[in-house]
Amino acid sequence: MGHPHLPTTEAAVTVIREIAQEFHLDMTVTDDIGADQTSRRTSAGAFAVLDPDGSLPHEAYVELGGSPAVTIQIFPEDDAKITVDGVEFMDVPRDAVPAFLRSVYGGLAYVKGRFFPPGCWLYVPVPGDETYREPVLRSTLSPWLSRSIRS
Secondary structure, eight states, X not given: OOOOOOOSHHHXXXXXXXXXXXXXXXXXXXXXXXXXXXSOOSSSOTTOSSOTTSSOOEEEEEEEOSSSOEEEEEOTTSEEEEEETTEEEEEXXXXXHHHHHHHHHTTOOEEEEETTTTEEEEEEEETTTXXXXXXXXXXXXXHHHHHTEEO
């Protein structure tokens, strides 16, 4: 099935906006455009102003209201960091962001934990037989994470 190709940060933000409307979420976007604004740049040289394709690097930080609290940081290098109620998912491919968000807001994401060794994990399944998972610190179990626990 695959993911829709999102060639630019703008394309990703547009799709996230559609998902926010679909799930009736408030959305705030902060754009950082230009080499001096983005938090990291590996594709261009240290003092380069433009990326190799001639465009300005563009990074966006998106906050979605509601429960769970979700932020998405979209980097110029085709990946994103998604934080779900304090649980950070690093290096999510930009093209996978829409499916990831649909999984979270569509009720497919879940928390699973074990007593030994102690620990909980937040699982976010996306189409194409892929699942992202990150550890949840018990001290950060929000009400949404607590409700999402499966035994």
